[in-house]
Amino acid sequence: MNKIDSEKHEPLRAEFDSLGFEPSIAISAEHDRGISELLSEIEQRLPSPVVPPDIKHQTSNLKPPLAVAIVGRPNVGKSSLINSIVRGERAIVSELPGTTRDAADIFYESDGRKFIFIDTAGMRRRGKHSSSVEVFSVMRAERSIRRADLCVLTVDLTMGVTAQDKRIAGLIQEARKPAIVVLNKWDVVRPRRGEKQAAKQVVEETHARIFFLDYAPVLITSALTGENVEKLFASIERVQRAARQRIGTGILNRLLRQAFEANPPPLVKGRRLKLFYATQPKNGGLQSAEGSLGRESSSNQRRGNLAPPEFVLFVNDPQLMTEAYRRYLEARLREAEPYPGLPIILTLRPRAQKGSAPSRRSNVRQKQ
Numbered sequence: 001m002n003k004i005d006s007e008k009h010e011p012l013r014a015e016f017d018s019l020g021f022e023p024s025i026a027i028s029a030e031h032d033r034g035i036s037e038l039l040s041e042i043e044q045r046l047p048s049p050v051v052p053p054d055i056k057h058q059t060s061n062l063k064p065p066l067a068v069a070i071v072g073r074p075n076v077g078k079s080s081l082i083n084s085i086v087r088g089e090r091a092i093v094s095e096l097p098g099t100t101r102d103a104a105d106i107f108y109e110s111d112g113r114k115f116i117f118i119d120t121a122g123m124r125r126r127g128k129h130s131s132s133v134e135v136f137s138v139m140r141a142e143r144s145i146r147r148a149d150l151c152v153l154t155v156d157l158t159m160g161v162t163a164q165d166k167r168i169a170g171l172i173q174e175a176r177k178p179a180i181v182v183l184n185k186w187d188v189v190r191p192r193r194g195e196k197q198a199a200k201q202v203v204e205e206t207h208a209r210i211f212f213l214d215y216a217p218v219l220i221t222s223a224l225t226g227e228n229v230e231k232l233f234a235s236i237e238r239v240q241r242a243a244r245q246r247i248g249t250g251i252l253n254r255l256l257r258q259a260f261e262a263n264p265p266p267l268v269k270g271r272r273l274k275l276f277y278a279t280q281p282k283n284g285g286l287q288s289a290e291g292s293l294g295r296e297s298s299s300n301q302r303r304g305n306l307a308p309p310e311f312v313l314f315v316n317d318p319q320l321m322t323e324a325y326r327r328y329l330e331a332r333l334r335e336a337e338p339y340p341g342l343p344i345i346l347t348l349r350p351r352a353q354k355g356s357a358p359s360r361r362s363n364v365r366q367k368q
């Protein structure tokens with residue numbers, strides 16, 4: 001419904017709502033009201049982009065390509081990075097921030113390993129005065145992250161880690177995606193002397209600034225000169241290898257029991273979290289996540305690709321878990337198995353009731 005120019009006009013919606021269209025959105029094209037709501041409704045309804053048939057054919061009997069989203073602020077060098085990798089001019093590179101308007105999927109094969117690089121339009125803050133293009137580009141970035149098996153957060157070293165970089169890192173963490181951080185434009189900031197020391201310092205600073213993504217390996221590159229760019233593949237492989245690591249049930253339970261003893265969970269409304277048993281399911285977690293280009297491939301294939309480690313904890317009451325304690329347990333698990341680049345998924349289940357198998361897919365909130 002257009003021309004709903006102000007609050008005052010909102011009641012006019014009611015007339016149209018009675019027509020029964022669901023959902024209906026009130027906008028003002030002239031005054032830029034409701035546009036982002038409209039765009040996100042449209043975005044939600046669009047299908048995932050289709051992988052070209054030749055790629056599908058090539059990979060139908062083999063492993064699907066790994067979907068790698070290159071995300072970051074405008075102008076950090078995302079398109080340059082992809083160009084440097086594929087050594088072509090596939091992605092548009094420009095000095096104007098926000099040139100890459102559309103996320104472009106670029107297929108790439110190296111040593112028999114297949115990748116799809118998702119070049120993402122720059123992300124801007126979604127503010128009151130942002131234009132539709134900017135709103136759209138934030139959504140695209142969020143969507144690229146959702147579709148990816150692994151995200152490469154690209155940061156411009158000449159700017160350092162900015163608040164906006166942190167925000168994007170937050171999106172990756174919320175989506176619980178495997179991640180690598182690339183610090184780009186090293187050619188500009190590298191010192192004449194003490195290069196190693198400077199590099200080490202930059203990595204430490206990055207980890208300190210985006211501590212919640214501290215599981216991500218950090219790579220220092222120059223997309224312009226190509227320096228270190230091919231190391232991205234080694235980093236990706238390292239993450240893939242890590243995804244295959246498992247902690248045996250015996251070790252896992254001993255480790256967690258010790259962690260609970262050394263630092264008991266806090267009281268929540270007078271009650272304390274109690275752990276009965278923990279296990280690491282075979283195929284990793286995140287059944288609901290998309291990845292591998294969303295609906296294009298089955299979740300089984302996806303899990304084979306790059307599944308973050310999941311641990312299922314049977315406890316007295318999942319609600320008694322706090323964020324701080326979750327982080328503590330994750331840190332203890334990483335001492336046993338560092339899982340570079342991978343988020344650790346802790347799934348809490350109430351202890352199964354008498355007579356029902358513990359493997360039953362019970363809802364976390366089932367038992368209050």
Ligand SMILES: Nc1nc2c(ncn2[C@@H]2O[C@H](COP(=O)(O)OP(=O)(O)O)[C@@H](O)[C@H]2O)c(=O)[nH]1
Nearest residue numbers: 074075076077078079080093094185222223224
């Ligand atoms: N000096 C230097 N410039 C770079 C590097 N990577 C990208 N650039 C430049 O930064 C600008 C933005 O690059 P672009 O790839 O379009 O960034 P995007 O918006 O993140 O895709 C261009 O002028 C690039 O040439 C780098 O490693 N070193």
Ligand SMILES: [Mg+2]
Nearest residue numbers: 078079092100
């Ligand atoms: Mg670009």
